[in-house]
């Protein structure tokens with residue numbers, strides 16, 4: 001596996017849904033002049049492609065056969081991240097309830113993980129100044145040599161409240177249903193055989209339940225700066 005230039009810092013941020021991975025990673029990357037990669041968006045993009053191309057998302061064999069077909073391209077500017085599938089802007093369609101309900105099944109298929117993991121490693125290796133990569137298995141599988149690994153957690157109540165606040169006005173939602181869907185997705189992501197959601201042994205765990213987003217961002221920025229100082 002190729003690695004980025006020695007001065008570059010690679011930060012892996014993992015954790016379950018609603019713990020603040022995306023918001024924290026984007027802000028940390030923007031503050032520190034790093035690139036940013038949302039790996040969940042890539043799994044959502046391949047799921048959207050399967051749905052729109054008539055692939056049965058409950059058939060792992062059909063998913064495996066199609067896994068190499070879509071061209072998925074991620075733009076890594078933390079101030080304006082983008083994702084396209086076969087040249088089409090997928091940033092809106094990948095956030096629908098349908099994609100959210102099917103993404104765990106699609107991302108559990110080993111051929112999908114191999115394909116997307118390769119893309120992620122290439123993007124990280126090409127990020128000259130360094131990158132913040134967020135997901136579920138970045139510290140454990142995708143970038144096990146990352147300079148800093150952070151594992152974000154928060155209570156299911158806090159995570160559901162954050163998510164339903166976000167969904168309001170877009171698609172009908174209620175707190176109990178959001179919490180139930182979130183717990184179901186956590187269980188599927190943590191229980192799959194290939195590269196499950198897990199904290200790496202050398203990750204710093206940050207419980208964000210009682211923290212504001214700004215406090216979490218500050219905490220991670222400090223951790224990155226400490227790592228950089230330690231390498232000098």
Ligand SMILES: Nc1ncnc2c1ncn2[C@@H]1O[C@H](COP(=O)(O)OP(=O)(O)O)[C@@H](O)[C@H]1O
Pocket residue numbers: 015016017018019020021022023024162163166208211212213214216
């Ligand atoms: N510490 C926090 N306190 C309150 N709200 C937060 C916090 N962290 C994130 N949020 C909000 O919660 C929602 C989900 O955050 P997000 O970064 O998308 O989480 P994840 O990527 O882990 O699913 C967003 O609307 C975000 O603004």
Ligand SMILES: Nc1ccn([C@H]2C[C@H](O)[C@@H](COP(=O)(O)OP(=O)(O)O)O2)c(=O)n1
Pocket residue numbers: 016017018022039040041043044103104107108134135136137138185189
């Ligand atoms: N590194 C990753 C990132 C996401 N996934 C899968 C599992 C997740 O439920 C989905 C969607 O991830 P995403 O980060 O967009 O989800 P949330 O923002 O937490 O709702 O993708 C994965 O398997 N591995």
